Amino acid sequence: MLFFGLLMIITGCYCLIRTYHMLKIIIGIEIGMKAVTMFLVLAGYVNGHMGLAQAYVITVIVLEVVITLVAAGVTIGLYKKYGDMDIRNLTKLKG
């Protein structure tokens, strides 16, 4: 599970580095956070503290949704301003 989780983090980082599309970047963040969630469950399973691990996992899931919501809002704002979802447009912003 550790091996697969690390590969998932590599996949998420690759997506963050190589793509220009804002929604794909959110997908990359989501993949990385899924790996972290899996590590938390694995840690709870190994230690025997599954209740504590589940409390952490639910916190991570809530934060994941909030991050996705805010990032989707920023993406829509970017689309309304420039007509596409290219992150290279973010460098044109002022203020």
Next chain:
Amino acid sequence: MEVIIYVSLVFLLIFCVMAVMSHSILKSAVYLALASVMLGVIMYVLGAHWAAVFEISVCSGLVTVIFISAISLSKIKHDEIQKLYEHKKRSAYLPAVLIIGGVLIAAAAMAADFTLPEAAAAISEEFRETLWNTRQADILGQIIAILAGGMAVVVLFQNDEVKK
């Protein structure tokens, strides 16, 4: 039990890779939802039942709805997306990167003689008691994050007409 975990892990990684490599953002969102389902299965088999339910309902359901609503608000054609973001060219090296990364991780684990410790006997702690009695700060943080997210959505998703 182990067979289910390993099969789910393989499918989880495949769906994550397909979410990154897919040329269509809609397909990527669907693959991400399928990856969430696989993660939910792994959680359920390991004994994290509540977390599995949250993962499948929230990450596989709500997040996908957010993605699809964001996609439906944009009106870019598929061909234009290819020209703009060069998905095909830029995501082509992912399998090679994963193979190299996998070999390096396996080599590092073998060099360090790393093995995952045996699972300890499950301590009988009720999830609800842990969440409500021990992790109260987490709940406060979650409420603040949800309120902040709600306010951000109201500000960012509001129409230009409303602004005027």
